[in-house]
Amino acid sequence: MIYLDNAASTQIHNDVLDSMLPYLKEQYGNPSSIHRYGRLSRKAIEKARKQIASLINADPSEILITSGGTESNNTALRGILKKHTSGQIITSSIEHDAILEPCKKLSEDGFDVIYLPVDKFGMVKLSDLQNHISEKTRIVSIMFGNNEVGTIQPISEIAKICHDHDVVFHTDAVQAVGKVPIDVGKLGVELLSISSHKLYGPKGIGALYVKKDVSIDPMILGGGQEHGLRSGTENVANIVGFGKACELAKTNLSENITHMKNLRDILVQNVLNEIPQVSANGNLEHHLPNNAHFTFLGVNGEDLIIKLDEYGVAASTGSACSVHTQKASHVLQAMGFSHEQITGSLRLTIGIFNDEKEIKQTVDILKKVVEELRAVSPFKEKYSFSKT
Secondary structure, eight states, X not given: OEEOBTTTOOOOOHHHHHHHTHHHHTOOOOTTOOSHHHHHHHHHHHHHHHHHHHHTTOXXXXXXXXXXXXXXXXXXXXXXXXXXXXXXXXXXXXXXXXHHHHHHHHHHTTOEEEEEOBOTTSOBOXXXXXXXXXXXXXXXXXXXXXXXXXXXXXXXXXXHHHHHTTOEEEEEOTTTBTTBOOOHHHHTOSEEEEEGGXXXXXXXXXXXXXXXXXXXXXXXXXXXXXXXXXXXXXXXHHHHHHHHHXXXXXXXXXXXXXXXXXXXXXXXXXXXXHSSSEEEOSOSSSBOTXXXXXXXXXXXXXXXXXXXXXTTEEOXXXXXGGGGGTOOOHHHHHTTOOHHHHHTEEEEEOOTTOOHHHHHHHHHHHHHHHHHHHHTOTTTTTSOOSOO
């Protein structure tokens, strides 16, 4: 298989797995215990916390360990809003469901939720934020890089607007951390979500950066772990693996960005050159280095994924988290795509373990599969599928 669904999840790095094994076998103590086994586990957690913090240039005390991006996003929103009974939330129309669903529930609880529109490239307009932010705004949450089309938002500019109005700013950076340089101090964000399995670490673990002067209420109560912000016995092995993944991401960041961007550019150029009636989507100037999103007119995206899988290529139409809802992409709808354009969309996301040979094989397979599907497409009379 050629795996090109790295936005959904990445392969665990061998060095990450090796770092986890001792905490699954020999060093199995509860981190809250005061004996040697417990102390070793606690020490391992604090080392990982430093590794996670270092990747985004935060202080280790600002890292709240969670179960992943979804919990981090929920904690950011609810942790800030728990002390309020009303007010305004500003987010965007292309957020992940881990933001949209909590916002929906918060709206039912009495909060006013503003969904900023995006342009055809998936970019939020700063003027729209300026027009809506007010003394009623409790929190702004705008994602760093979109999980479907890869567009990167102007985070530092958004943060400045929020600061000018004394409003807390959260960004869902699950798709961006480990793929672009991130310095929370320079960006000016108060809250930032991270997920381990998006950067070659284990699933079921993540973090929320919480700036020192920001106060959030805990969502889970009990034994007082994570400085009282998230109770429950820590998953030491996963935390250690997450920390190692962050260390590797920081060490190899520049090299990995160059590698992924080079392969992405080869993929996009060859697809556009060799397959007719196709477009590359998103803001290609402000874009995640590993993301390539296409629309193939006259092709059903789900059929395309099934055929690609038969030929040995793993791909997706968009967020893996939304597959079971069977709904059209809200991201592409917000960008103004027609039903036909949404239906014919495909996301290919590159990882550090992919190589140029795989990318060229994928283009050849994609070209063949698209031709097969278009031969039986009900739209074949509407479009010319041959190069002229």
